[in-house]
Amino acid sequence: MTGPALKISSRGEPPYGRGLMITPGFVDVHIHPDKTTWGSGWMSRVPAQTLTDIIGNDLRAQLAFQDSVEDRAYALMSHAVLNGTMAMRAHVDVGPQIGLRNMHGVRAAAERLAPFLQVQVVAFPQFGLLSNPGTLDLMEASLAEGADLVGGIDPESVDGDLHGHLDAVYALANKHGRDVDIHLHDVGADGLAQLSVIAERTVAEGMQGRVTIGHGFALCDASHPDLGSTLDAMAEAGIWMATCALGADPVPDLDLFEKHGVKVALGSDGVRDAWSPFGTGSMMDRAHLLGYRTGASTDAELERCFRLATSAGAELIGSAEVKNFSGPESVDRLEFAANSIPELVVDRSAPLRVVRGGRAVALQA
Template sequence: MMAAHLALEDHYGNSSDTQPLLVTPGFVDAHIHPDKTTWGSPWLSRRAAATLEDLISNDLRAQLAYQDSVEERAFALMRQAVLSGTMAMRAHVDVATQIGLRNIHGVRAAAERLAPYLDVQIVAFPQFGLLSNQGTLDLVEASLSEGADLVGGIDPASLDGDLHGHLDAVFALANKYGRDVDIHLHDSGPEGLAQVQLIAERTVAEGMQGRVTVGHGFALCDPSQPGLGAALDAMATAGMWLATCALGADPVPVLDLVEKHGVRVALGSDGVRDAWSPFGSGSMVDRTHLLGYRTGALTDAELERCFRIATADGAELLGSAAVAAFFGPGSADRVEFAAHSIPELVVDRPSPMRVVRAGKTVSL
């Protein structure tokens, strides 16, 4: 695999006065919300939240009060990601009657400013409800011709209150416009697993194998659930991906179990310095470290797997040629670190010495 390949030429020189050089592919942030960030803006004091609904309410209140534009805040965070070694990202961007399409336009404008350095996919994300927030479905459809690339969804049963109707709408738009699907699923336990099963069945029925992602998937992170194996098998049959974020106290998947069932995993930052959380750095090096820490990675192989999930696997999900085409130190797209090995990189999480795109050092 990629980590083994890198180990062949991961540093030059062994003397104590020679700095090691580790050359790696770029990182892929497979789940991030740049429209919500306060990066580069004044400090935001967060409100306490006991439920998902509280978090969403706090988020809307904060978004409506921000003084800096979506474009400027998103650009500040995305620029930081580029300088930290990220070369591709999937951005989940809010679409709702309360805010219209301004977030889509703002993030797309920021992405265009960074186009030479960063590949960006935008998911039209109905954070405040797809069907329950009247008018949002029409806006999601409109967004697909105004900057959005994928159709998003969120907790069809618990938040939107119409499991089958929600999925009908999401898959109808995906088929009509030839787009992939990425659905947030926070629901846990049997209810969450039942939704995963249904999404997998719909994916196969619609002929969309390999084109559907579940974000967070907390129900898939509890090995005590008797239905977990069947849900993972259904996902594997449908070629579905799981995007995890190793965020705070949120559940993380048991990687050995998920991979045993044939489900592919990608890694993302989720929210960075937004109303949901004061934490996050925009660095996928940091996030890879958190994935290793949260999943109890100890061996070199386990640490290298975290790196693979944050690079090669994410590149496969997003179709990022810049990351997937990495062939070693001479690659036109690469990141250079002062580290001896991939496991050391994951643990020490250094900042890059240099980020190179199309053969040129990135300078922003």
């Protein structure tokens, strides 16, 4: 195993004077640490036109990595800790092409960071659940070995079987007592129709409040006539939306989501992987990008972006350290040189200190 370890610093408390802002920690609700090249050499990306092309590029890149999953994941996750992330939901690929090695690697990295970082692992069928023979058995095995959530991906465009895909996902969730987190990249009427079925199925299974949709690009077209009814169905089912404010990908109308009662939280998605050369693992950066992409300008809009990266994420994944934040006396907190939350989001400020259990986190040589 390589990479620096983390430790608790013994430095004393700084004075709480003007210009020192104390905030809760960040929560990254959608990240793929098994795919990252963080801490490794540069990877040149191959152009891709379709989701199938991108997934194929991703698999080839993963099979060619020289550094272990654990080392790469640890490099990224420890960097996230030092930038204020206290909890994350990690989507980890499962499939016969790679077996369970990604889950084992991310779990090993998470164990090394256990004093500093809460990690939920999603068993994610990136290469297809039903359309990739052998994946369903490996999903079962990953859950038996401790994966925290059941993942899904584009039931129609990747698996070609909406109801069959959902049957498998919800059956696994019910059998193992797990929540569900489904990537949905499909857009337009087809994407909204899938979301409506997912909402209906969630209510039928009695899983209200236990399902998350990642990306949900179909929900980002405010002109679509069925958007309002789809959002209402999601709100009734208590389905969360995890958005990542990626590149040219669509972003949700946050006012509209609030109007319809759909909860939103923020994540990084891929960080310097085969999908994109961008990403830093910093949720402050991600809050800034969400504000920029959604045209945030008022203090309230910028504060909302920060909230989606902190307390909203903590509500989704159950991070007590972030949920229980109560101000400067909190033993788990971030300290910034700033005068306001909007200033933090615009400046993309790095924390002066990340405090866990009342003591500052620092790199150990």
